[in-house]
Amino acid sequence: MNLNNLTPAAGSVKTRKRIGRGTGSGLGRTSTRGHKGAKSRSGYTRLAGFEGGQMPIQRRLPKFGFKNINRVEYKAINLDVLQSLAESKKLDKIGLEELREAGYVNKTAKVKILGKGTLTAKIEVSANAFSKSAEEAIVAAGGSVVKI
Numbered sequence: 249m250n251l252n253n254l255t256p257a258a259g260s261v262k263t264r265k266r267i268g269r270g271t272g273s274g275l276g277r278t279s280t281r282g283h284k285g286a287k288s289r290s291g292y293t294r295l296a297g298f299e300g301g302q303m304p305i306q307r308r309l310p311k312f313g314f315k316n317i318n319r320v321e322y323k324a325i326n327l328d329v330l331q332s333l334a335e336s337k338k339l340d341k342i343g344l345e346e347l348r349e350a351g352y353v354n355k356t357a358k359v360k361i362l363g364k365g366t367l368t369a370k371i372e373v374s375a376n377a378f379s380k381s382a383e384e385a386i387v388a389a390g391g392s393v394v395k396i
Contacts, residue, residue, distance in 0.1 A: 322359060330367060367389045
């Protein structure tokens, strides 16, 4: 084997389609664009949503709903998560920083504590929002609630 007789594997290299090089090439005349119409012209760009003249779907379907720009999204954390965190890390205060370190929320998330599960640990919980049942359960366990 020498450099002068190296070749690519059979079938791995295809020859480029040379369109618009005369009728003898088999790819001349219309140059694979079909006959006439906007798509055969140079510089053609189809408008987004154009369906060949038929009524486009975004005009056929009715408008509905809206996006509330003032909506506040919370990451939900349940009481059973707080209980397991308090037991595993031996914590008496749980806030956003502890939840971030444990991997439950990211640094920009707002947290709401929800009342699913049971809480027996006496802990001080600080979060952006609390459900009524969660707040009652934390206070009943001897802990305290701090709204940020």
